[in-house]
Amino acid sequence: MEVIKxxxxxxDRAWGSKQIANMQGITTKLHWTDKPYKWHVNDGEEVFAVLDGVVxxxxxxxGAxxxxxxxxxxxFFASVGTEHVAHPRGEVRVLVVESEGSV
Incomplete structure (x- = not known):
């Protein structure tokens, strides 16, 4: 049991994270960042929920x-094959649920 504020x-770095859970290969992580990520396509589906800030x-x-x-x-739900990149407006905290080891 853990309570996370x-x-x-x-x-300590952009997109640094705290792993909250790994449920049969699906990870849930809390990320902090103040910088954009990179264009990428995940290995599977991804759920990206904004907890603090604006992205x-x-x-x-x-193609557009x-x-x-x-x-x-x-x-934001990224289905398989969705190319995407997050650009935070200042500091943000996001919850990401995805396959273990995904980009």
Whole structure:
């Protein structure tokens, strides 16, 4: 049992994380960042939930770049093959659920 105060979590580097759980190969991690990630496609599906701050989620749909503005409580679901990159507006904390070892 553990209680995690997500707003108090700070990593020592951008996209640093705290693993919360690994349930049969599906990880749940709390990430802190103040810098964009990189364009990538996950090895499987990904759930990305904003807990603190605002994230501009860039993704490609039929070859065209789109941007979804994600605020606290918003969730982005990346299906298999979805190319995407998160751009935080300042500091953010996000919960990411994905296959263990995914990019």
């Amino acid at each position: 997500s707003k108090e979590f700070i990593a 501009d989620m860039h993704y490609r749909l039929n 770049e789109e941007i979804a503005v994600l605020e606290v409580g918003d969730i």
